[in-house]
Amino acid sequence: MTAERTQDLIARIYRDLDELEAEIARLDREIQGKVPLHVKAKWKRCGKPRCACQRGRKHGPYLYAYIPDEEVRAKRREKGGRGSTRKEVYLGKDFTPPEGWARPQEVRKLLQARRRLVERREKLLKALSRIEEEVLGASRWTAGPGRKG
Numbered sequence: 001m002t003a004e005r006t007q008d009l010i011a012r013i014y015r016d017l018d019e020l021e022a023e024i025a026r027l028d029r030e031i032q033g034k035v036p037l038h039v040k041a042k043w044k045r046c047g048k049p050r051c052a053c054q055r056g057r058k059h060g061p062y063l064y065a066y067i068p069d070e071e072v073r074a075k076r077r078e079k080g081g082r083g084s085t086r087k088e089v090y091l092g093k094d095f096t097p098p099e100g101w102a103r104p105q106e107v108r109k110l111l112q113a114r115r116r117l118v119e120r121r122e123k124l125l126k127a128l129s130r131i132e133e134e135v136l137g138a139s140r141w142t143a144g145p146g147r148k149g
């Protein structure tokens with residue numbers, strides 16, 4: 001692939017990532033409006049040195065809910081009343097909305113749609129990692145700025 005085409009491809013991936021992230025954020029607002037809990041999306045780095053997440057585009061966003069929890073509350077009392085009274089719950093594949101949620105079926109559907117978008121985003125991120133690594137790898141062998149031959 002020529003350098004120009006590689007740049008085009010990278011630009012397109014970034015654009016697709018932007019679109020997916022906007023769509024995910026939109027879904028998150030919809031989900032937040034349907035669940036009686038605080039919900040938070042988190043971005044993560046995986047720790048692999050060659051991954052695109054090391055250069056700014058992190059993984060996720062993964063969705064968590066904060067559910068009032070007796071055990072957490074008891075621990076808080078032991079610690080003298082400091083800290084959260086809520087348990088962090090990952091709204092991933094195995095998540096089942098608890099009893100009492102107004103529209104558990106709707107929430108589950110939204111979470112499924114969201115998961116598909118995050119999966120698509122992960123694929124793009126993987127492709128980006130591969131392409132960027134190739135570009136970065138190639139640039140190590142060219143006499144760029146700062147390199148003395």
Ligand SMILES: [Zn+2]
Nearest residue numbers: 046047051053
């Ligand atoms: Zn990563």
